[in-house]
Amino acid sequence: MNDFHQNQPTLSRRKRLSRKTNGNNGGNWIRDFFGGFKLFFKWFFIGSFVVGVVLGCWAAYIYMTTEEYSLDALKKIQYSSVVLDVNNKEIGRLTVEGGDDRELVTLETLKKTNPMLIDTIKKVEDVRFDQHDGVDYYALGRAVLKNIVAMGKAEGGGTITMQVARNIILNSKEKSYTRKIREFAIAQNLGKNYSKDQILEAYLNYINFHPQIRGVGLAAKVYFNKDLNKDTLTPGEVAILAGLPKSPSMYNPVSQNIKTRKRSEERRNTVLGIMAREEDEMGALITVDEAGKFREKRIEEQAQYHKEHLREKGSAYLQLVRNELELLESKGELNDNSISHGLTIRTNLDPKVQQAVDKVLKNHDLYVDTSNKLINPNKIDAGITVLRKDGSIVAVGGGRQYQKGSLNRALEPVQPGSSIKPLTVYSPVIEKHGYNEHTKIVDKPTTVDGKQIRNFTGRYYGEIEFKTNVMNSLNASTVDMLREKVGLDTSYHYAKDLLELPLLPEDKNISPLALGGLTKGVSTLDMAQAYTVFPQSDGKFKKAFTIREIYDPIDEKTYKHKPETKDVFSEKTAYYMTRMLKMVVQNGSGTAAQIKDGRPTAGKTGTSQNEKDVWFVGYTTEYIAAVNVFNVSQPITPVASRVPAKIFSEFMSEVTKGDPIEDFKRPSGVEEPAPPKEEADDALQLTGQYNEESKAIQLSWTDLGEGFTYQLYRGEGEPTNAVPGVTGNSYSDTNVEVGKTYAYQVKAENKETGETLQSAVLTITIGASKEEKNYCDKDSPDYDEEKCKQQCEEKPDTPGCPKEDDEEDPNRIDCSRDREKCEGLARQACQGTSNERQCRRDYIECLNENGSTAACAHIPGQYKEDPQDPGDEEPPQEPEPEEPPVITPPPNVILPRFWW
Numbered sequence: 001m002n003d004f005h006q007n008q009p010t011l012s013r014r015k016r017l018s019r020k021t022n023g024n025n026g027g028n029w030i031r032d033f034f035g036g037f038k039l040f041f042k043w044f045f046i047g048s049f050v051v052g053v054v055l056g057c058w059a060a061y062i063y064m065t066t067e068e069y070s071l072d073a074l075k076k077i078q079y080s081s082v083v084l085d086v087n088n089k090e091i092g093r094l095t096v097e098g099g100d101d102r103e104l105v106t107l108e109t110l111k112k113t114n115p116m117l118i119d120t121i122k123k124v125e126d127v128r129f130d131q132h133d134g135v136d137y138y139a140l141g142r143a144v145l146k147n148i149v150a151m152g153k154a155e156g157g158g159t160i161t162m163q164v165a166r167n168i169i170l171n172s173k174e175k176s177y178t179r180k181i182r183e184f185a186i187a188q189n190l191g192k193n194y195s196k197d198q199i200l201e202a203y204l205n206y207i208n209f210h211p212q213i214r215g216v217g218l219a220a221k222v223y224f225n226k227d228l229n230k231d232t233l234t235p236g237e238v239a240i241l242a243g244l245p246k247s248p249s250m251y252n253p254v255s256q257n258i259k260t261r262k263r264s265e266e267r268r269n270t271v272l273g274i275m276a277r278e279e280d281e282m283g284a285l286i287t288v289d290e291a292g293k294f295r296e297k298r299i300e301e302q303a304q305y306h307k308e309h310l311r312e313k314g315s316a317y318l319q320l321v322r323n324e325l326e327l328l329e330s331k332g333e334l335n336d337n338s339i340s341h342g343l344t345i346r347t348n349l350d351p352k353v354q355q356a357v358d359k360v361l362k363n364h365d366l367y368v369d370t371s372n373k374l375i376n377p378n379k380i381d382a383g384i385t386v387l388r389k390d391g392s393i394v395a396v397g398g399g400r401q402y403q404k405g406s407l408n409r410a411l412e413p414v415q416p417g418s419s420i421k422p423l424t425v426y427s428p429v430i431e432k433h434g435y436n437e438h439t440k441i442v443d444k445p446t447t448v449d450g451k452q453i454r455n456f457t458g459r460y461y462g463e464i465e466f467k468t469n470v471m472n473s474l475n476a477s478t479v480d481m482l483r484e485k486v487g488l489d490t491s492y493h494y495a496k497d498l499l500e501l502p503l504l505p506e507d508k509n510i511s512p513l514a515l516g517g518l519t520k521g522v523s524t525l526d527m528a529q530a531y532t533v534f535p536q537s538d539g540k541f542k543k544a545f546t547i548r549e550i551y552d553p554i555d556e557k558t559y560k561h562k563p564e565t566k567d568v569f570s571e572k573t574a575y576y577m578t579r580m581l582k583m584v585v586q587n588g589s590g591t592a593a594q595i596k597d598g599r600p601t602a603g604k605t606g607t608s609q610n611e612k613d614v615w616f617v618g619y620t621t622e623y624i625a626a627v628n629v630f631n632v633s634q635p636i637t638p639v640a641s642r643v644p645a646k647i648f649s650e651f652m653s654e655v656t657k658g659d660p661i662e663d664f665k666r667p668s669g670v671e672e673p674a675p676p677k678e679e680a681d682d683a684l685q686l687t688g689q690y691n692e693e694s695k696a697i698q699l700s701w702t703d704l705g706e707g708f709t710y711q712l713y714r715g716e717g718e719p720t721n722a723v724p725g726v727t728g729n730s731y732s733d734t735n736v737e738v739g740k741t742y743a744y745q746v747k748a749e750n751k752e753t754g755e756t757l758q759s760a761v762l763t764i765t766i767g768a769s770k771e772e773k774n775y776c777d778k779d780s781p782d783y784d785e786e787k788c789k790q791q792c793e794e795k796p797d798t799p800g801c802p803k804e805d806d807e808e809d810p811n812r813i814d815c816s817r818d819r820e821k822c823e824g825l826a827r828q829a830c831q832g833t834s835n836e837r838q839c840r841r842d843y844i845e846c847l848n849e850n851g852s853t854a855a856c857a858h859i860p861g862q863y864k865e866d867p868q869d870p871g872d873e874e875p876p877q878e879p880e881p882e883e884p885p886v887i888t889p890p891p892n893v894i895l896p897r898f899w900w
Contacts, residue, residue: 129161132161207245222306223254242271251263276290325345352655361399384647384651386655389622389623410524414523415518431573441466442480461474499533503519541565545564584605585618614640685701718743742764745761774791826839843860
């Protein structure tokens, strides 16, 4: 046997297995199959273990290398900043461009006003929030088991802390294991280093309630019109808010889609059930009956869309607030991007003033052309800025049809015309050369670069007083003052450096500085700010500002406005300038700006070439306002020069109604302006005062002896009218009215030599006595129709008394009293003539001299066949000064002009 086997060839493994199979051992295949399966699982578990170790090491590495982020990331949350007016009423909100609307509400506040909201959010989103350290492993394990049983996602294991880590710290919606591991690590870090209140406050202010709404504070305003800082939500409202974070779009309670509102109602009911549940860690927050009560309410009864709380409102004022915030950030007084911190911004906006400004912008009847016809609102626009005397901006008119996103006309640069003269020529010549209203100047033909400068009336006035130039805005003598007295360097320095007008280097020239022909122009804000040197007669420039105070809840800091002022002119210069600008409103080019209650008002008009842009910049003792009206389309429509002054009168009359009437105060140590010594002889002294008993101004002057005769002159503003019948050295003037200012001067003539002496001008203002009342003033609380009739019988000149028509000559007219009527008569008479503007100019000049339309009827006939050179364009006609002599102008070479 052994030998036999030794001589047999060796069998292969396949044949040996085949022999076994073919024998009686056929059941061994089962054993072999399971042996191979065990081998597979052996290597599978080994491989899984290795992979698990590797993944565990990788996860541990990610976990251990995750930075310890802090809740300083809260400062990156973009909250809406609330803007309040002077009465602390909200006027709108500012957001980062493209950012979400959100309002910060502190947890401390919510604990006082809405503790149920806090507890409900925790009960719905993370019932064990107060027990775990940031990651709830119990809830996580339970969620895993439920998801396995359900073969899908049945429950999540995330916590409020993990949501803060994911959405605020990481700010990532990426679905990856790396992000999830980091989320775990950051959540544990937050739970270890921060209080539950800090984490919960971050969550409540970040949570999403709508594509446009972030944070529980804004959500309560938009859905319920409630402020969580002071209002308490009902359980039903709490349930709506607590149910929204799961899916704000799916459960939107104010959706236009009926199915969405139905889902919102169902979600609310589910949350109400959670609030009433007793068997969890927090216990019931409301009773089952309460839950049932609010389940019965339709969702429309509880939530409505209050869109006024969303986004920045269309206010031109808010644009200035935003600009000022950016400026404060650039100066380092606020942190960068502070607008996203949920600031509370208290401003100077006065709703009373703003409403008056908005009203005149929409009053289309005020906007007329030089023919007194209404202008299409699409052709001209207007901008207005109103300040208080300290520079605080109280109202802004952004345009006649201003909307958010449109051009803010109050900030748009426009040619200022003659409104720039008090800043660049008049005040500097007072400051540097001691000019006052009586200083003699010469208004004569003058040229710039070979081109003739012309006055509005086309004539020159020879030797005049400085105030005559200011009142009538004469161009020729202004150019000479700038060139010969002030100088370009000084004028430009005052305008650009001290008064901060946005001039360019090319504006350092005669036309820009003397006549307002600037390269780019100035805004109403620029001009109102520059005029702050005048109302208080202190000569100080006050930087305009909108913001009084800012509270930053993130940095817990409060910014308070610090006044920015600088000395520009002396008190004397500011006071003397105001005196002359009062004359502009009383009897000059700005009479349309007079305020209805007669309060002292000063200001300056301005008109650019062809009446494209017209201005009035004026002030009372409390307010400064700049108004411009200008063309925005072609062809140009000439705007009547009185329009901005009339706008000023309309809104300022409303703003100041009922306020005490005060005059501009003369600074201590500053004397009233007097004529040069050679014009007022010390030997002739004039004194006087108002006697309340006799209702007259009692005047007396030096008795120079029998060899002299005397002539008294009087007038409102300046003494231009001779008083007849004066004898001796005293006079009682009974032809006076309360509230008006009268000027007097007496001249004495030596009978033998003919030599004349004259006194200084005496100015007396009559204030109303306590007993004196005007019963005919319909705007006064003293108005009484019966008493008015009696008062008019006793004193027919009382303001408000009816005036009888002049029956002797219906053609008579006094242009000094009714300037607008004269303009209208001139327009009517000259309509259709070949040179209508020149005709109107001559017609008004004729009316001034003759006072009769009959005497001037021949004027239009002179322009039937006399066409004017097309280049010789004249502005709309206004009354001209009466007293100075006429000087014949040289040939008609015209410089492009900037008029009143």
